[in-house]
Amino acid sequence: MRLFLIASVLALLAGGPAFADLSLRDQAKGLFEPIPSTPPALAGDVATxxxxxxxxxxxxxxxxxxxxxxxxxxxxxxxxxxxxxxxxxxxxxxxxxxxxxxxxxxxxxxxxxxxxxxxxxxxxxxxxxxxxxxxxxxxxxxxxxxxxxxxxxxxxxxxxxxxxxxxxxxxxxxxxxxxxxxxxxxxxxxxxxxxxxTTLITPDSPFDLWLKGDDQALSDAQKAGLKLFIDKGCASCHNGVNIGGASYARFGVVKEPAPEYLPADDWGRFVVTKSLADKYVFKIPSLRNVELTAPYFHTGATFDLKKAVGVMAESQLGAQLSADETDKIVAFLLSLTGRSPEVVLPILPPRRSPPAL
Amino acid sequence: MRLFLIASVLALLAGGPAFADLSLRDQAKGLFEPIPSTPPALAGDVATxxxxxxxxxxxxxxxxxxxxxxxxxxxxxxxxxxxxxxxxxxxxxxxxxxxxxxxxxxxxxxxxxxxxxxxxxxxxxxxxxxxxxxxxxxxxxxxxxxxxxxxxxxxxxxxxxxxxxxxxxxxxxxxxxxxxxxxxxxxxxxxxxxxxxTTLITPDSPFDLWLKGDDQALSDAQKAGLKLFIDKGCASCHNGVNIGGASYARFGVVKEPAPEYLPADDWGRFVVTKSLADKYVFKIPSLRNVELTAPYFHTGATFDLKKAVGVMAESQLGAQLSADETDKIVAFLLSLTGRSPEVVLPILPPRRSPPAL
Structure with a gap:
């Protein structure tokens, strides 16, 4: 308790933002997890x-x-x-x-x-x-x-x-x-x-470093973007270690997206479950490294991350983002780019037969 | 002189093959060069x-x-x-x-x-x-x-x-x-x-190790194949550091190869020089790593290295190789596989625009 008081006073002396950060980080820690620095184990299979x-x-x-x-x-x-x-x-x-x-x-x-x-x-x-x-x-x-x-x-x-x-x-x-x-x-x-x-993981993104306590890892705009990302509701689907990838959702739950984003003939998860409740339901994609994974949506309809954010806000949250809000959310999304794995190209055995079908 | 005598006597004491090797190696050294262990310099451009x-x-x-x-x-x-x-x-x-x-x-x-x-x-x-x-x-x-x-x-x-x-x-x-x-x-x-x-070079092939003095780097069959490769005349074109790549030759100089190997409508170097003397003339390909570079010929007509050797012997040298000779030459060719460069994949800047033409 005394330590907490001292920390609070120090934070206040250092200026408001540090205290606000603490609260935003606590909120974020409840929603997200950093990528681990070593490959995760697979159930029942040991990596040698x-x-x-x-x-x-x-x-x-x-x-x-x-x-x-x-x-x-x-x-x-x-x-x-x-x-x-x-x-x-x-x-x-x-x-x-x-x-x-x-x-x-x-x-x-x-x-x-x-x-x-x-x-x-x-x-x-x-x-x-x-x-x-x-x-x-x-x-x-x-x-x-x-x-x-x-x-x-x-x-x-x-x-x-x-x-x-x-x-x-x-x-x-x-x-x-x-x-x-x-x-x-x-x-x-x-x-x-x-x-x-399992080795193709990207730890140490600026967001993860910030999540683990490095206040300097995110810019003010990125922190503001994170707050918007949480407050507007993006994080209700895009959460967890992959900031997505953990659940399914109807695309167009509030407003039907334009057909280039949601073509009528791709029924999504319905094909797997045969349940009409899963029509136009898709796995929520991970936003990790979203800077690198254009084009966006299951249709690859746009290379523009701002546009993608706008489409999602409208169709999933019924929200119209201002240009400033979009910029801040995109700034936050760019903090999700991690350290790419270092891959030495393997040398493959010689080819002895033609590639014909 | 005394040293040479001692060496000769030692070689004789060690048995015939060592002496024969010395001679084959001297012959080979006059025709071929090993791949250097470090990248060669380019004229006028310093690698940083x-x-x-x-x-x-x-x-x-x-x-x-x-x-x-x-x-x-x-x-x-x-x-x-x-x-x-x-x-x-x-x-x-x-x-x-x-x-x-x-x-x-x-x-x-x-x-x-x-x-x-x-x-x-x-x-x-x-x-x-x-x-x-x-x-x-x-x-x-x-x-x-x-x-x-x-x-x-x-x-x-x-x-x-x-x-x-x-x-x-x-x-x-x-x-x-x-x-x-x-x-x-x-x-x-x-x-x-x-x-x-210039960094994509493959030093330390068994042949190069042998050329530099390691008697054990080649098998007896490979040494016999090398001797055939020289004696039959293959090395008159396939020589130098790349065992090829240093000059041009008419494909089919003795006998016209089948059209799958030499299609009539590809005039080769004629397109560059516009000289009829260069009709069906091609750069002699390097045989370095030939084990890895199937399919063969400028047409990619075969994945079978034995067949490729047979076609070359017939069309360029007018020679019919026995199955045993072909096997030995192929054994030698497989000794030309060097150490592949270790390449760590680069990480490229994000893509922001579509790949359309």
Whole structure:
């Protein structure tokens, strides 16, 4: 009690803001958590150096794709925020799933994967997506789960058959899963990549440093933006360690967004649950590193973060933000850019067969 | 003289092979040179850490391409031997130039760049290629030089204008070229990337270790393959530090290869010199890391190194190799795989505008 009084008096002597900060930080600590400085553990799977090395190889391995030329890294570019920075409207080959790529950075902290949450965890996302036939994916919204299961099974089998012919992979799977008699199986591809992905975290963002007590880590505008972010209601969905990624919400709960943001034919999570209550419901995206993950929305409709903030305020909160409020919230959002993981490119085994389908 | 006698006697005492090795090594030393362990200097351009850092960013920068989604690294994948491992017949977007991608690894040691040698050095290759409009390239054989110069100029201007809007690049160019009043110019993009590419060298291949005196670095089969490689005449073109890359030759000098290897409509270096003597003449490719750079030939017609060796023996030397000879030559070629450069992925500045053309 005496300490608290002394602290309060010191804070008052130092000027008002320090005291206000303390209160804003307490509020923030109740809503958000910093990204940990070391990779989180995955339930039931222990990360070993051999597993992580294999996972990294596979993350960069074009031969995982049916077309033999698209790796995880092709769309989840680790130089550009774990996304490809493209817009759906560009019509690139890489945009196969009908929705904007979501970042792999900090994805381990999301409750589920994909915009509709159809993968329950990282491994599920891997084993049910990398094998997808791009041609089939182009015709479906939401990707691999819509593919004929027979075709998917055939493709998985073909990947394993191919990898068994690559001595370096036979060896790498043995080392990664030393207790298994037949380690080169499809499920282990997912396990290894998921473990590698746990290392793709971005600690030490200015916001996290501030959250942990460094008053100087945020500018006054960023603190004001954080306060607005909480007071306006943004934080009621965008909260937790990923400032999002923990729950689902109807997009357009107050006001229907324009069709470029919410096209009528993408029913979101309905496709997973078949419940009409989930029509136009999406996973709340993480705002971590949002500076790096343009374009925004599941449609990739805009590269303009201010515009994105405005659309969200209107459609989700029924709020019209002033230019100043928007600027401050964007200033806060830019404080969510963390330290990107240092990734040394793996060297992959030689290619011995053509990339044809 | 006395020393030589002692050495000879010692070699004889140690058994014949050591003496034979000495002779094969002397022969090899007259024909080949090891890859140096540190990056070579570029004429007139000093590598500084800031220039190399900028060059690496630009090498991985998708915004260098007119389509805004292809970096140098997209085709020169540093995880897969500096090539993309695709075959032209695959019809991928990335295959724009009408010929198989050549590796960027050790490219600094080539006399000129491209299959037809149309770029005199690395910088020339960069500044005359990265800006190319993929759509135009798809229609031309040989790529950017065939593009309307007006279009190319417009594109170069647009790149510079875009980069001037990215504060991190304005800063990076200032640091890389501190003595220049206007460092963010097109030519400096080429200089920085070329300098970064000098670091993409692969020293310490088994062959180089053997060349420098390590008798155990090559197997007996590999030594026999090297001897065949010299005796059959392969080394008359594939020699020097890059075991190729130093001169030009008519493909099919003894016997016309099948059209999948030498299509009639690609006249090779003729396009550069306009001399009929250069019809079907190509730069002799480096065989460094040939294990990693499949598919082979300027057409990418085969992934089978044995087949490639057979085609070359027949078409260039009029020789029919036995299966055993081919196996030995291939064993030698596999000793040309060096230590790949360790590349930490750069983190690129945020994207603020769509990738549309």
């Amino acid at each position: 150096p051999d597993k992580l090395a294999l996972g990294k190889m596979l993350f960069f391995e074009p031969r995982l794709s049916e077309s033999q030329d698209l790796s995880c890294a092709a769309c989840h570019n680790l130089s550009t925020g774990g996304v490809d920075g493209g817009a759906l409207s560009g019509g690139r080959n890489a945009h196969l799933a009908g929705r904007e790529v979501q970042t792999v950075l900090n994805a381990v902290f999301n409750k589920a994967q994909y915009w509709d949450g159809r993968a329950v965890d990282l491994k599920d996302q891997v084993v049910n997506s990398v094998m997808a036939n791009p041609k089939a994916m182009l015709k479906t919204r939401g990707g691999p789960i819509a593919i004929n299961p027979a075709e998917l099974a055939r493709t998985k089998q073909r990947v394993i058959e191919q990898f068994r012919t690559i001595p370096a992979y036979v060896e790498a799977f043995k080392k990664a899963f030393p207790d298994e008699s037949d380690p080169l199986v499809y499920d282990n591809i997912g396990r290894a990549i998921a473990l590698f992905e | 850490p800031d220039k190399l850092a900028l060059g690496k960013m630009l090498f991985f920068e998708p915004r260098l391409s007119e389509s805004q989604d292809l970096s140098c690294a997209a085709c020169h994948n540093l995880s897969t031997g500096g090539v993309d491992g695709g075959a032209l017949s695959g019809g991928r977007n990335a295959h724009l130039a009408g010929r198989e991608v050549q590796t960027v690894l050790n490219a600094v040691f080539n006399k000129a760049q491209y299959w037809d040698g149309r770029a005199v050095d690395l910088k020339d290759q960069v500044v005359n290629s990265v800006m190319a409009n993929p759509k135009a390239m798809l229609k031309t054989r040989g790529g950017p030089i065939a593009i309307n110069p007006a279009e190319l100029a417009r594109t170069k201007q647009r790149v510079i204008e875009q980069f001037r809007t990215i504060p991190a690049y304005v800063e990076a160019f200032k640091k890389a070229f501190p003595d220049e009043s206007d460092p963010l110019v097109y030519d400096n993009i080429g200089r920085a990337i070329a300098l970064f590419e």
